[in-house]
Amino acid sequence: MANTATNLTTNKHLLAWVGEMAELCQPDAVVWCDGSEDERKRLTEFAVSKGILIPLNAEKHPGCYLHRSNPNDVARVEHLTFICTKTKEEAGPTNNWMAPDEAYGKLRGLFKGSMAGRTMYVVPYVMGPLGSQHSKVGIELTDSVYVALNMRIMTRMGKGALDMLGDGNGFNRGLHCTGDLNPERRYICHFPQDNAIWSFGSGYGGNALLGKKCLALRIGSYLGKKEGWLAEHMLILGVESPEGQTTYVAAAFPSACGKTNFAMMIPPKRFKGWKVYTVGDDIAWLRVGDDGRLWAVNPENGYFGVAPGTDWASNPNAMKTIAKDTLFTNVAVTKDGQVWWESMDGNTHDELTDWQGKPWKKGSPDKAAHPNSRFTAPATNNPILSRNVNDPEGVPISAIIFGGRRSDTVPLVMQAFNWGHGVFMGATIGSETTAAATGKVGVVRRDPMAMLPFCGYNMGDYFAHWLEMQKKVSNPPKIFLVNWFRKKDGKFLWPGYGENMRVLKWIVDRAHVRVGAQETPLGWVPKEGHIDLSGLSISPEQVDAATNIDVDEWKKELESTSEFFQQFGDRLPKALELQRQLLLARLA
Numbered sequence: 137m138a139n140t141a142t143n144l145t146t147n148k149h150l151l152a153w154v155g156e157m158a159e160l161c162q163p164d165a166v167v168w169c170d171g172s173e174d175e176r177k178r179l180t181e182f183a184v185s186k187g188i189l190i191p192l193n194a195e196k197h198p199g200c201y202l203h204r205s206n207p208n209d210v211a212r213v214e215h216l217t218f219i220c221t222k223t224k225e226e227a228g229p230t231n232n233w234m235a236p237d238e239a240y241g242k243l244r245g246l247f248k249g250s251m252a253g254r255t256m257y258v259v260p261y262v263m264g265p266l267g268s269q270h271s272k273v274g275i276e277l278t279d280s281v282y283v284a285l286n287m288r289i290m291t292r293m294g295k296g297a298l299d300m301l302g303d304g305n306g307f308n309r310g311l312h313c314t315g316d317l318n319p320e321r322r323y324i325c326h327f328p329q330d331n332a333i334w335s336f337g338s339g340y341g342g343n344a345l346l347g348k349k350c351l352a353l354r355i356g357s358y359l360g361k362k363e364g365w366l367a368e369h370m371l372i373l374g375v376e377s378p379e380g381q382t383t384y385v386a387a388a389f390p391s392a393c394g395k396t397n398f399a400m401m402i403p404p405k406r407f408k409g410w411k412v413y414t415v416g417d418d419i420a421w422l423r424v425g426d427d428g429r430l431w432a433v434n435p436e437n438g439y440f441g442v443a444p445g446t447d448w449a450s451n452p453n454a455m456k457t458i459a460k461d462t463l464f465t466n467v468a469v470t471k472d473g474q475v476w477w478e479s480m481d482g483n484t485h486d487e488l489t490d491w492q493g494k495p496w497k498k499g500s501p502d503k504a505a506h507p508n509s510r511f512t513a514p515a516t517n518n519p520i521l522s523r524n525v526n527d528p529e530g531v532p533i534s535a536i537i538f539g540g541r542r543s544d545t546v547p548l549v550m551q552a553f554n555w556g557h558g559v560f561m562g563a564t565i566g567s568e569t570t571a572a573a574t575g576k577v578g579v580v581r582r583d584p585m586a587m588l589p590f591c592g593y594n595m596g597d598y599f600a601h602w603l604e605m606q607k608k609v610s611n612p613p614k615i616f617l618v619n620w621f622r623k624k625d626g627k628f629l630w631p632g633y634g635e636n637m638r639v640l641k642w643i644v645d646r647a648h649v650r651v652g653a654q655e656t657p658l659g660w661v662p663k664e665g666h667i668d669l670s671g672l673s674i675s676p677e678q679v680d681a682a683t684n685i686d687v688d689e690w691k692k693e694l695e696s697t698s699e700f701f702q703q704f705g706d707r708l709p710k711a712l713e714l715q716r717q718l719l720l721a722r723l724a
């Protein structure tokens with residue numbers, strides 16, 4: 137079997153493990169990725185020759201390619217995602233659980249000989265800045281050249297990772313095989329106690345790019361609990377005032393609920409002199425600094441962003457970010473090889489090729505791009521990339537924002553009274569399901585801290601961990617709840633996108649204790665006139681509706697929270713149930 141390892145590493149743990157996995161999967165060749173430009177070209181050419189990548193219009197999209205997934209493999213599969221801890225209790229009631237022996241046994245059967253006739257790519261990568269003591273090294277073994285090329289964009293991939301690992305044994309062991317894409321043989325298994333991930337039968341995003349949700353969140357959250365930090369589904373942004381003061385904010389919204397857009401926002405004209413910088417758009421690792429503040433690092437190196445809804449009006453910075461060297465997955469293409477999705481330039485094309493490669497005509501009831509079609513773009517393409525993205529200690533966080541996609545109940549913005557109340561807010565956010573995961577779309581479910589699909593251990597313990605962090609964070613960020621998605625008569629009440637700056641400005645002012653607030657039973661809200669609405673063409677009634685707190689709706693909300701809490705039994709921290717009772721009492 138051809139093997140290109142020798143010139144890259146002499147790490148005996150790594151070589152032994154790769155050898156063992158190659159023995160199991162029986163690939164024709166083992167190719168070690170070094171992350172070089174040369175390698176990118178070679179892998180891309182190979183992918184193009186096999187039809188795995190389709191070149192796009194080289195003039196309009198230099199260095200960009202399209203990939204079409206198998207139509208049954210276009211989103212995360214939460215029902216096929218498992219946390220394989222020794223006991224079911226450790227995985228908790230919100231995760232699927234399989235005993236490690238059973239999972240290894242079942243998957244070993246699937247992996248056995250699964251790479252015959254194929255190449256096994258050894259993808260060394262780092263989550264977090266190279267050389268940072270907080271970063272984690274992972275090795276993903278995959279038979280997918282698409283995965284290897286995506287990991288090259290999304291992580292610090294290649295020789296740098298092997299250098300950082302040195303002779304160490306503390307790397308995440310990730311094994312991925314595309315298999316025959318039969319959903320009956322699809323398993324995304326996490327072994328937090330072994331720092332290992334085995335993923336079989338999917339080539340899609342969060343199922344297959346193991347550094348992202350699998351390592352940086354599921355395994356990451358488990359390590360965070362053990363080591364005293366937090367791995368969160370949060371964007372990180374810096375907002376600079378006209379006076380030059382930069383405030384860093386982290387925000388958790390569930391999948392396809394606005395993180396990338398918020399992280400890349402352009403403040404409206406009214407906010408002259410205000411600037412937003414992106415640190416991250418999906419994942420934050422939060423640690424307590426020596427100064428007692430919470431410091432955030434983005435472990436990723438690129439964006440795996442939702443395409444539909446991304447356009448020159450909603451997110452010009454994302455459009456600039458995807459202008460070159462970007463991989464597109466499951467978008468539509470125009471006759472002349474340009475990418476297209478719903479929301480882009482009106483609907484001016486009479487004919488397109490849809491995400492499945494089929495002809496599409498204007499007026500067709502089917503979407504041309506898949507609702508969960510995505511772009512994979514390097515962070516360095518982002519015109520507003522923060523200059524602190526590679527800082528090994530990260531950036532200090534002044535505000536944490538929780539949000540969801542809610543047509544009703546939840547007002548535009550609210551501030552928690554204190555850390556414990558803020559943790560309650562985060563732990564109880566509800567959100568309508570989206571196309572980011574398979575299953576029904578638009579159903580409200582509790583999605584604590586936007587981590588329901590990503591917490592690698594018992595969520596009751598996770599809540600306790602959040603509450604315990606208070607003891608260590610002597611200078612904690614303020615905590616907020618937002619909702620950009622409230623509707624009336626089926627239409628969004630709040631214009632969203634860049635206009636969210638108006639809410640962010642209030643949050644920043646509150647974080648610096650520069651502005652007052654109005655107390656309600658549920659939290660603090662902006663006083664009349666404190667959210668700057670000038671230059672915004674929405675009626676006062678619309679603003680009222682977007683910010684309204686309806687007592688009856690909130691009673692229902694707090695009751696449904698009780699149901700959600702019950703499943704955790706005595707692993708639910710008493711402080712959370714107390715918060716609920718307190719709020720109910722205040723409402724009465």
Ligand code: GTP
Nearest residue numbers: 391392393394395396397442444445572620632633
């Ligand atoms: P993941 O990558 O799945 O974690 O998603 P995300 O949280 O980064 O969401 P993203 O920013 O990609 O937005 C998802 C969808 O919501 C897109 O179709 C956006 O156009 C839409 N969206 C984002 N922000 C807003 C907003 O402020 N208002 C409204 N109405 N829609 C928004």
Ligand code: SPV
Nearest residue numbers: 212341342349391440572
């Ligand atoms: C999400 O679903 O939250 C994503 C996309 O960011 S995936 O990488 O598929 O998890």
Ligand code: MN
Nearest residue numbers: 390391392418
């Ligand atoms: Mn996400």
